[in-house]
Amino acid sequence: MNTVRRGAAALAAAAVVLGTAAAGAASAAPSPSPSPSVGTSASGLYGTKDPTYDGVWRQSLAFLAQRGTGYQPADRAVDWLLGQQCADGSFASYRADVTKACDAKTMRDTNATAVAVQALRAVRRQSAAPEKIDKAVKAGSDWLRTVQNKDGGWGYGVGGASDANSTSVVVGALAAIGVRPGQFTSAEGRSPYDALLSFALPCSATEGAGAFAYQPDKTGKLLANADATAAATLAGLGKSVVATKASPEQPPTCTDLSKPTVERAALNGASYLSKALAKTGHLTLPPMPGATDTTEQPDIGNTADAVVALAAAGAAKEAEPALAWLEKNSAAWAKEGGPAAYAQLILAARATDTDPREFGTVDLVEQLNATGPAPKAPDTSASSTSDEGESGFDVWWIIGIGMVVGVGIGFLVSGRKK
Template sequence: MIVRRTAAVLAATVVIGTALVPAAVADGSSPSPTASPAIPSGLFGSTDPTYDGVWRQSLALLAQHTVGERPASKAVDWLAGQQCANGAFAAYRADAAAACDTKTMVDTNSTAAAVQALAALGGHDGGTRKAVGWLESVQNKDGGWGYTAGGPSDANSTSVVVGALAAAGGKPGDVKSKEGGSPYDALVKLSVPCDGKGADAGGFAYQPDKHGALAANADATAAAVLGSLGKGLVTTAGKPLPHGYTCEKAATPTPGQAANNGAFQLARLLHDTPYLKSAMPGAKDRPDYGNTADAVVALAAQGGIAETKKPLAWLEKNSGPWATASGPAAYAQLILAAHATGTDPRAFGGTDLVERLGATGPAVQASAGAEKKDQKDQKDDNKGVNVWWIIGVGLVGGIGIGFLISGRSKKQQP
């Protein structure tokens, strides 16, 4: 799971930090810049939402819901309003009132993220069913999904769609192409065999290279571990592994074996340094905060709580400036990492991530804790009223009680 700032049509992609961007942008040949659109009042974040509006909104709403907040109605409405009539979502539609057409660049990642958020919030069953229907309609022969409909399957897109299918109440393994391929089949094919080939063993490739070879990518591996487990962006810790991770050799691993092997590779990468590094070819050796947070979620989901301690502590100490610069999706990633490990996101290295996330968007309606307190206070108030009413009745003595009884008796008489 990565923070996407992705153009909707991707001929080729490279990973930069936590952002998946078009190759044209990476090599400096991006189109001429256009004026940043006005930020809708219901949208999280203050940066141009053209390439990540739905993605960052979905993560922000998921994170708020996960910690017991009730997101602002206009924030939820904004996300739901981005959906096209065919069920799909684009990265951002400035004019959601206009009908989607062939020029509307819908994608699987925005659609799957929106499904996970709206399913968690509830009350959007019709919309999520249509979105899942669209996702199933663009499934590739191998059982996976690419970023765009018909694009080659990749580990990240397939995994976020698996999360959407599960969030909507379905069984991802039962969703198969006409040729019989399931999402798990597609992910297993992207799993690098455990045959001793260096640091790549056990990891997942984003896609095969032009020769069909698989090179592990840490970002794809973190996403595919969750996908292979049938889990979405929000997860809790799995059962601790009794003997730690191993890279299990198998001609065709099961999804569970592939997930374990992927976690093995992540744990190995995090053994010497408590963070993952930028995956962009030629990039400086710099920390990748978002990928590290995603790896923490993946390791926790697979049962590797012990392996999450060092990277989580590193994030608590170092991720503040990155999250401030990156915005709502970054805060959401950290909250989801905290949630997966049972860490308090309101005291994350001295930072209240929930408050910081809330400051990037419309104010929440209320938190679950606040609602429970209000209900308790109301009950206490009612008890107080009842006590003082009884005391008052006692003070007025028999006259008052007799009046009440007399009045009631008269009303009951024919």
């Protein structure tokens, strides 16, 4: 999900929170809130832009990309993320003043909570305080269970209607920490997969065959959404944004079953994405509501997500043109977007066995690491990099004596633990 769209979702969630808290707020003068701090290496936060809508998100994606390339985030970066957690286990998109306890006005964010839980689990083994991380991960996953909707899914904010993106982010995090998403059910016995199936368009649909909708529109109709489809394709396969290439590879097809399954729906989603990418080599971004320029623009972030989804579905070959397009056209976007953008591209490269240090003319790993506290040097020992059992994703082994001693850049090899 792009930061701009995260901001729009956060504003929508704010309306829900502020609406429920309006009565209490009217009778008491609000205390002044500290201005959002700008990220610096000293603070532990990655990136220098206003973190109001994406502080936790970009920090967490940076961690996942760093672990995927063998680096361990600096201790103060991990401490920054731990410090953002509320006492009940949840995370907001960003808390400017972490000395102030979370309250009813705190806009808790299911997406931020899920990705933070996944990122913390990924950095646990080489962290300075693994027991503290264990407690944070458990508290976060426990909180997600308490706010699960009756249909088995999640909305962006507490009390919001379920949507495909939020549900998929939570599914990916649960799978990564070793929880079976299908057994993570609501009080009504509905699982996240039940919710995802409710957003899936059939292959017989006139438009958007095989895609997922973000949510039904006001009339209950499902409209194809590429962002939601990339996310739900991964979730339907029980995977997350750190997924790697599936084997054997197979061209994606769309097939309706008499009894739909989430796995089949995910493969149908891959079929939709492959066709959408085949048109121009990238997805397009519709104009934001109220924008004066109504021209569709290339959607670089969701194109990167679609590459990961296709690779995870065994359709890495169909993702190759989009990856090549990203290598040629993403540099300026990544520089502007910062840590989360670099992380998305690294994860797309990783999913297709492409070296993120030679992504077009850019070293994505170097540029990501430069946006925050310097991470710990890569450790190539099997014991230090075998995080798969804890984080749920494959480990990349960084090889090359040049990298270890600081001469040259080494190279990356993708490997899966057997």
